[in-house]
Structures are given as C-alpha cells and as structure tokens.
Amino acid sequence: MAGVSAWLPFARAAAIGWMPVANGPMPVAPRDHSKRKDELIVLNVSGRRFQTWRTTLDRYPDSLLGSSEKEFFFNEETKEYFFDRDPDSFRSILNFYRTGKLHYPRYECISAYDEELAFFGIIPEIIGDCCYEEYKDRKRENVERLQDDQEENKDLKLPNMTARETMWRAFENPHTSTMALVFYYVTGFFIAISVLTNVVETVPCGTSTQQKEVPCGERYTVAFFCMDTACVMIFTVEYLMRLFAAPSRYHFMRSVMSIIDVVAILPYYIGLVMTDNEDVSGAFVTLRVFRVFRIFKFSRHSQGLRILGYTLKSCASELGFLLFSLTMAIIIFATVMFYAEKGSSSTKFTSIPASFWYTIVTMTTLGYGDMVPKTIAGKIFGSICSLSGVLVIALPVPVIVSNFSRIYHQNQRADKRRAQKVQKARLARIRIAKTGSTNAFLQSKRSGLLDELLELTGTEADEQKLSKSVSLLESQHYHLLYCLEKTTAHEFVDEQAFEQNNLETALQSYTSPSPSPSSSHGESTSTCCGCRARRKNTALPEPDPGPSPGSKPPYHHHHPQRGPLQELSAIHIQCVDPASHKTSRSSLNQKAEDGGRVNCRRGQVTTAIISLQTPPALTPEGDGLHGAPHQRRPPPPPIPPQAPPSIQTMSSSHIVKVSAL
Amino acid sequence: MGLVVGTFSMQTKQVNYRKDKVDDDLEMTMVCHRPEGLGQLEALTNFNKRELQVLYRGFKNECPSGVVNEDTFKQIYSQFFPHGDASPYAHYLFNAFDTEHSGSIKFEDFVTALSILLRGSVREKLQWTFNLYDINHDGYINKEEMTDIVRAIYDMMGKYTYPALKNDSHKQHVEAFFRKMDKNRDGVVTLDEFILSCQEDENIMRSLQLFENVI
Numbered sequence: 001m002a003g004v005s006a007w008l009p010f011a012r013a014a015a016i017g018w019m020p021v022a023n024g025p026m027p028v029a030p031r032d033h034s035k036r037k038d039e040l041i042v043l044n045v046s047g048r049r050f051q052t053w054r055t056t057l058d059r060y061p062d063s064l065l066g067s068s069e070k071e072f073f074f075n076e077e078t079k080e081y082f083f084d085r086d087p088d089s090f091r092s093i094l095n096f097y098r099t100g101k102l103h104y105p106r107y108e109c110i111s112a113y114d115e116e117l118a119f120f121g122i123i124p125e126i127i128g129d130c131c132y133e134e135y136k137d138r139k140r141e142n143v144e145r146l147q148d149d150q151e152e153n154k155d156l157k158l159p160n161m162t163a164r165e166t167m168w169r170a171f172e173n174p175h176t177s178t179m180a181l182v183f184y185y186v187t188g189f190f191i192a193i194s195v196l197t198n199v200v201e202t203v204p205c206g207t208s209t210q211q212k213e214v215p216c217g218e219r220y221t222v223a224f225f226c227m228d229t230a231c232v233m234i235f236t237v238e239y240l241m242r243l244f245a246a247p248s249r250y251h252f253m254r255s256v257m258s259i260i261d262v263v264a265i266l267p268y269y270i271g272l273v274m275t276d277n278e279d280v281s282g283a284f285v286t287l288r289v290f291r292v293f294r295i296f297k298f299s300r301h302s303q304g305l306r307i308l309g310y311t312l313k314s315c316a317s318e319l320g321f322l323l324f325s326l327t328m329a330i331i332i333f334a335t336v337m338f339y340a341e342k343g344s345s346s347t348k349f350t351s352i353p354a355s356f357w358y359t360i361v362t363m364t365t366l367g368y369g370d371m372v373p374k375t376i377a378g379k380i381f382g383s384i385c386s387l388s389g390v391l392v393i394a395l396p397v398p399v400i401v402s403n404f405s406r407i408y409h410q411n412q413r414a415d416k417r418r419a420q421k422v423q424k425a426r427l428a429r430i431r432i433a434k435t436g437s438t439n440a441f442l443q444s445k446r447s448g449l450l451d452e453l454l455e456l457t458g459t460e461a462d463e464q465k466l467s468k469s470v471s472l473l474e475s476q477h478y479h480l481l482y483c484l485e486k487t488t489a490h491e492f493v494d495e496q497a498f499e500q501n502n503l504e505t506a507l508q509s510y511t512s513p514s515p516s517p518s519s520s521h522g523e524s525t526s527t528c529c530g531c532r533a534r535r536k537n538t539a540l541p542e543p544d545p546g547p548s549p550g551s552k553p554p555y556h557h558h559h560p561q562r563g564p565l566q567e568l569s570a571i572h573i574q575c576v577d578p579a580s581h582k583t584s585r586s587s588l589n590q591k592a593e594d595g596g597r598v599n600c601r602r603g604q605v606t607t608a609i610i611s612l613q614t615p616p617a618l619t620p621e622g623d624g625l626h627g628a629p630h631q632r633r634p635p636p637p638p639i640p641p642q643a644p645p646s647i648q649t650m651s652s653s654h655i656v657k658v659s660a661l
Numbered sequence: 662m663g664l665v666v667g668t669f670s671m672q673t674k675q676v677n678y679r680k681d682k683v684d685d686d687l688e689m690t691m692v693c694h695r696p697e698g699l700g701q702l703e704a705l706t707n708f709n710k711r712e713l714q715v716l717y718r719g720f721k722n723e724c725p726s727g728v729v730n731e732d733t734f735k736q737i738y739s740q741f742f743p744h745g746d747a748s749p750y751a752h753y754l755f756n757a758f759d760t761e762h763s764g765s766i767k768f769e770d771f772v773t774a775l776s777i778l779l780r781g782s783v784r785e786k787l788q789w790t791f792n793l794y795d796i797n798h799d800g801y802i803n804k805e806e807m808t809d810i811v812r813a814i815y816d817m818m819g820k821y822t823y824p825a826l827k828n829d830s831h832k833q834h835v836e837a838f839f840r841k842m843d844k845n846r847d848g849v850v851t852l853d854e855f856i857l858s859c860q861e862d863e864n865i866m867r868s869l870q871l872f873e874n875v876i
Binding site for chain 1: 715716718719720722723737738741742743744750753754757771774775778779786787789790793794810811814815817818819820821822823824825826830834837838842855859864865867868869871872874
C-alpha cells in the first residue's frame with residue numbers, strides 16, 4: 001500500500017463520488033497540521049551520501065528509515081542521518097523505497113544482504129518476483145553448505161548416543177568409524193561375490209562323461225550352494241541389524257533399499273522351504289531370477305546410482321510421455337503394416353499384434369530383419385515408420401539428460417516438494433503482512449483511535465500522541481475507509497467476528513430488547529479487552545432487523561463514566577445534537593424519528609456488553625473501548641445510569657461502534 | 662501419424678511473423694507521454710506549482726510511461742481497499758477520468774479531474790459526480806446505472822461486514838436514492854434534478870467539502 005501512497009489524495013478525491021449515494025454524514029477528515037514542505041533528507045552511509053524526499057521514506061513506516069527509529073542515527077552537526085553500513089547494499093534498499101520493489105543484486109553475498117535487510121527492518125519476502133528465485137536458490141545453497149559443514153563437525157561430537165543410534169549412524173555414514181568402514185567394504189565384497197556366483201553358475205564348464213555340456217552350477221552344486229548360503233547369511237544379518245538400529249522401523253521397512261534387501265534374500269529361503277517337488281521346481285527356478293536384485297544393493301555404495309534413480313523418478317512425466325507416444329505410434333504403424341502386407345503370400349505379418357514386434361524393432365532402428373515387408377506399400381510405410389521412430393524417441397531424451405545433470409550438480413532430493421513449501425511459506429508471510437494492514441484499520445477502530453484523529457485539536461499533546469500512534473498517511477487512509485463504511489451503512493469486521501455474527505444470527509431468537517444491566521451483569525463480566533468480550537458474547541439477543549429496509553447497523557454509544565465498574569449494556573443509539581443531525585439519524589436508526597429523545601432502549605439491541613474497569617483513562621488503551629474524553633467536548637458526562645436502560649449523553653457528534661465482537 | 666504430420670507441417674516462416682508482431686507491441690508500450698508545461702497546467706487547474714510538482718512525482722513514479730491504463734488504475738485503487746474488490750468502481754472512475762475515452766489517462770486528465778474534485782465549485786463537483794454515475798453519458802441516470810454504481814461501491818466492502826451484506830442491500834439503497842433524487846418520478850434523474858436534490862441535502866453539501874485540504 002505504501003508504494004502508492006502518493007495516490008492517496010486521488011483516492012480521497014475520488015471518494016466524492018460516493019457522497020450523493022451516502023445517506024448520512026461523513027466523519028471529519030484528519031487535518032494535516034504539519035504543513036511543512038516536502039524536504040530532502042540526506043542519508044550518509046559510510047561516507048556515501050544519498051538524498052531522497054522525506055515522503056519517499058515515509059512510505060514504509062514499519063521499517064527503520066520510515067519510522068522514528070532513524071532519529072537515533074541523526075547527526076546534529078551535519079544535519080544528516082549517518083549509518084555505518086555497506087553503501088553498496090544500501091543502494092538496493094533505498095531503491096526499494098523509491099520503486100516499491102526490492103531487488104537482490106547477484107554479486108552480493110547472501111548473508112551480508114540478509115543482515116542489511118534485517119538491520120533496516122525489511123522482510124526478505126517482499127523481494128520482487130524477478131529476483132526472488134535467485135535469492136531463494138542462493139539461500140538454500142548457503143544453508144545446505146553450512147549444514148554440510150556442521151554435519152562433519154557434528155560427527156565428532158555427540159558422545160552420549162545409545163548403541164542403537166551409533167549403529168544407525170555407522171550404517172548411514174560409513175566414514176564415521178573404522179568399524180563402519182570395514183562393514184561397508186565387507187558387504188560390498190559379498191554383494192559382488194554373490195552376483196558373480198549367479199553369473200558363473202550358468203556358464204557351461206567342461207564336458208562330463210555324458211558328452212553334453214552342463215552349466216557349472218549343476219557340476220559343482222555343493223560349492224555354489226555353500227557360497228550362496230554364506231552370502232545370504234551376511235545379507236540377512238545386515239538386514240536385521242539395520243532393522244534393529246533404524247529410528248523408525250516402520251519407515252525403514254517401507255523404504256526402497258529395505259525392500260530390495262528383502263527381495264534379494266527371499267528366494268533362498270523360499271528355496272529352502274520348498275522341497276524338490278517336480279511341480280513347484282519350475283516356479284522355484286523363476287524365483288532365482290530375483291537373486292539378480294542383489295545388484296541393486298550396490299546403490300547404497302554408489303552415489304551416482306542413487307542419483308540415477310532419483311532422476312528417473314523426477315522425470316516420470318517425461319518418461320510417461322515417451323511411453324505413451326511410442327505406444328500410439330506402434331499401434332498405428334502395426335495396423336497399417338498389417339493391412340498393407342495382408343495381400344502378399346507367406347507373409348510374417350499374420351496379425352496386428354504380430355506386427356507390433358516389427359514396428360518396435362523398426363522404430364528403435366534396430367532392424368533385426370526377421371520380419372520385412374514385401375509389398376511396395378508395406379515398404380513405403382515401413383520407411384515412414386522408421387523415420388518417425390527416430391523423431392519420437394529423440395524428443396524426450398534431452399529432457400531426461402538435463403534433469404540428470406541438474407540433480408547431479410545441485411545434489412538435491414525431493415527438490416520440488418521443498419520449493420512448494422517455501423513458496424507457500426512466502427505467500428503466507430506476505431499475506432500476513434497484508435492482513436496486518438487490513439487488521440490495522442479494524443484494530444485502530446476498536447481502540448478508539450479514530451475518534452482521536454477525527455477530532456484533532458490543535459494542542460501539542462494530541463499531536464504528539466497522534467504521531468506516536470499512527471502516521472498521518474494511515475489516518476487519512478482510515479478516514480477514507482470510514483467514509484466508505486458510512487456510505488454503505490455497513491462496517492468492516494474481521495473474519496472471526498463475521499463468523500461469530502453469522503452463528504449468532506443462526507442461533508439466537510429475537511427476544512425483547514431490554515436487558516437490564518443487572519441481568520446482564522452476570523453474563524458479561526467481560527473485561528475491557530475486546531478479545532475477551534468477543535468470546536463471552538454468545539448469550540445475547542440479536543438486533544432485530546424489523547421493518548426497516550436493509551440492515552442498518554445499530555450504533556452503540558458508550559461514554560466515559562466516572563464510576564468504577566460500570567456495566568453498560570451497549571444498546572444505546574447514537575445520541576447527537578438533535579438540531580443538526582436529525583436527518584442523518586433518521587436514516588440510520590429505525591426508531592429515531594423523534595430527534596431529541598434518546599430512548600436508547602427501544603429497538604436496536606446490540607450484542608456487546610462492555611464493562612469499564614477503570615475510570616476513564618485519558619489515553620485510549622488498546623482495548624475495545626473508547627475511553628478518552630476529548631478536550632473539545634464538554635466535561636465528560638458522568639451521568640450514572642439511574643434509569644439503567646436509558647442512558648443519555650450530552651452532545652457528542654461522533655459515533656463509536658464498539659463492534660459486536 | 663499425427664506427430665509426423667505435425668512435424669512436417671511446421672513452417673518456420675509463420676513463427677517469424679508472429680514474433681515480429683510481438684516486438685511491435687512491446688515497442689508501442691514503451692512510448693512515453695510528456696505532459697504540458699507546468700505553467701500551462703497551473704493556468705488550467707486550480708493548483709499551484711508546488712502542488713502540481715507533488716502530484717506529478719507521485720503520478721510518474723507509479724506510471725513511468727506517463728499514462729495510466731485501466732489495469733494499472735484498478736491495481737492502484739485496489740490497494741487502498743484491501744477488504745473487498747475495488748475494480749468495478751475503479752472501472753467507472755477510470756471512465757470518468759478519461760474524458761476523451763482514449764483508454765488511458767494522461768497527467769493532464771488526472772490533474773484536471775482532481776482540480777474539479779478538490780478545488781472546484783459545488784456545481785462543478787456535482788456535475789462531475791453526475792458524469793460518473795451516468796455510465797453511458799446520455800444525460801440521464803437510470804436505475805440500472807445507479808444499481809451498477811452502488812453495487813460497485815458495496816463490492817469494495819468485501820465479504821466481512823457488520824451487519825452482513827445481503828443480496829439486495831444495494832437495491833434498497835438505490836431505491837432510497839431515487840426517492841430522494843427523482844423529483845418528477847419519471848424513473849431517471851437528470852442533471853438539474855440531481856444538482857437540486859443534492860443542494861437540498863445538508864449532509865451531501867457538507868461532505869463535498871470534506872476533502873478540501875487533501876493536497
């Protein structure tokens with residue numbers, strides 16, 4: 001908002017368009033007492049002088065330069081603000097005030113930049129979209145690098161880990177201790193042995209007496225069996241130890257590596273269990289195929305293999321596209337070839353599925369030659385098939401390759417998921433900052449500051465108070481929003497209050513609107529704090545819309561009372577000078593045709609009961625009540641509520657809505 | 662097959678033409694507009710030099726090209742009303758500011774309108790407001806136009822209001838407005854009826870003076 005603060009005069013002028021539509025008087029505008037001209041400020045940052053308008057800096061009042069915090073750095077002799085910071089980074093910070101967009105210079109070190117931002121009170125989340133990705137990438141790299149350094153240091157520390165944790169750490173990081181390293185190499189060795197065994201088992205070695213070549217596996221059955229047993233023993237022991245050491249067994253069992261482990265050793269045990277039955281031996285043989293999965297156990301030992309796996313996972317969509325388009329092309333071409341070759345005699349293209357094999361072999365440019373088209377049409381379509389195959393396969397491959405190199409270089413895991421979280425967090429923070437400004441209006445309403453602003457006197461005290469609490473810009477903005485409320489005869493509330501009101505409308509019935517303070521006494525005991533009043537609100541009757549058109553908000557008026565704990569049932573309709581505001585009141589209040597009378601009891605019942613705990617404070621606290629009497633008003637009317645329901649006040653021309661929270 | 666056909670039918674020439682058109686569009690938006698001189702503007706409006714300087718600095722900051730188009734206008738206006746949706750009302754405002762209906766507001770238009778709103782006579786202000794309400798500029802405000810305007814104003818309130826906005830809140834508002842303004846009950850409000858009715862209403866008169874000291 002502050003970036004367009006120069007347009008606030010325009011927005012306020014445009015508000016004149018609402019005036020004829022409004023049915024009531026508008027609140028008084030805050031006056032700008034300081035009719036000082038816009039002046040140049042000199043900011044001396046380590047010797048380099050920057051100059052800018054004061055209003056430029058005022059655009060962001062919650063930063064150092066925009067608030068009164070900069071007065072701490074004011075140098076009386078030279079009449080300038082001196083900051084002992086880096087002038088290069090200050091350039092981008094000052095540009096933020098000027099343009100409203102914060103940029104991140106690429107040559108800058110990320111931590112130095114962060115420190116500067118923190119010093120000047122600017123949150124990094126408002127870095128513009130043009131530079132935000134770069135900023136976040138650099139920040140993440142930095143954090144990871146620091147983490148890596150820390151981890152290396154951390155490995156030497158932590159003496160009090162349980163045996164279980166030590167073991168787990170040893171498994172995950174083999175370089176932490178010599179035992180772990182030994183274990184790492186031993187398991188690697190045995191994986192290699194096991195794979196080699198499986199391979200050699202099938203090689204035919206020598207002829208036996210039967211003049212037939214047998215594979216080595218059948219010749220040296222016992223030896224191979226012993227080898228296999230040994231390897232499986234080692235793998236089983238390793239798996240059980242990992243299972244024991246894992247911090248979360250359930251997670252460990254679901255992880256890919258453990259599944260590979262299980263699949264690698266399972267065939268052996270199944271083979272042990274099953275006897276040499278003729279029927280199942282066929283199935284047993286196929287189970288042996290799974291022994292080859294032991295080679296995947298190498299991925300624990302090889303970083304590159306892991307990255308390959310991650311790449312394939314992250315390129316799932318590209319791979320899927322490749323598969324899908326290939327399938328489409330295969331079906332099309334197989335159909336075409338089948339019908340083209342149907343005529344020729346002794347053709348191999350006996351059916352469309354049979355043509356699939358030809359299509360695949362041709363599209364991948366293998367060309368075995370076991371199936372060839374003989375007709376001219378078949379040859380033409382066959383050549384088209386091979387050309388298109390080259391194109392289709394070539395398209396997704398660069399994407400996969402670039403993905404692999406990206407992951408390999410940045411060494412990130414699940415990086416998309418993390419980026420989404422960061423984006424969400426960033427949007428959440430920006431939203432909080434924005435709702436901060438939205439809520440600021442509601443809050444200042446509640447704390448009654450608005451009345452202060454609306455009836456500024458020319459005294460010093462008030463002006464100081466004003467400048468302390470809310471800047472002129474904000475006060476003008478709030479006045480604008482207030483005018484809008486008046487025009488539409490509705491008010492802004494925040495989300496919770498809105499929900500609450502809805503609930504109340506649903507739950508409450510329209511009872512007689514005369515809660516005497518005594519009866520409400522028991523219910524309310526709510527304190528001055530608006531928040532607490534909100535929660536205790538539930539048992540009160542709802543305003544009765546009645547015959548009036550539309551929903552006009554009932555206004556409470558609440559006056560400062562001299563007495564101690566006064567319970568006010570805040571049903572009071574606005575009490576104003578009968579002379580001046582008759583017409584306005586009549587349109588606002590359904591029952592206020594009788595201008596002078598202020599029988600506040602009738603009709604509009606509101607839903608907040610407020611109790612004053614202190615005698616009216618002279619400063620508005622951050623509570624839900626308007627407590628301060630104004631100097632302009634006649635002495636605060638200490639009219640105790642003799643007739644409790646009808647409490648009159650003196651003329652006070654402003655309306656305080658203590659919102660039905 | 663589709664892939665093959667698609668591959669072969671891609672013509673490079675077409676791509677080039679399209680790219681050129683995009684470049685042309687980019688160039689046009691870079692064109693700058695400079696306002697008339699400070700002295701002339703001072704004569705045309707009721708502002709003095711210093712005020713014009715302040716106004717122009719703010720204007721140029723937000724719109725470096727010197728003109729505001731409707732989207733930027735809506736964006737700027739919406740920043741002041743974070744609760745609801747200010748774009749319908751901003752749209753009507755834009756049309757009221759853009760007297761020549763060129764689709765963009767130059768600094769002169771901006772400052773002329775501000776001069777009327779902030780420093781003009783009562784009659785001028787009311788005439789400007791009548792122009793704002795009269796969407797099709799036919800000299801009459803009818804119920805539909807007023808309903809649109811009032812709905813736009815209510816949209817700025819957003820969802821969370823007290824009491825909750827009903828679907829016909831604005832319709833009743835429009836009825837009340839017409840009851841007040843339409844003297845001869847012919848269903849439309851003319852400029853004279855409007856000015857007359859507003860002058861009779863003290864509230865409106867007073868609120869028109871509200872923003873005198875804005876600059």
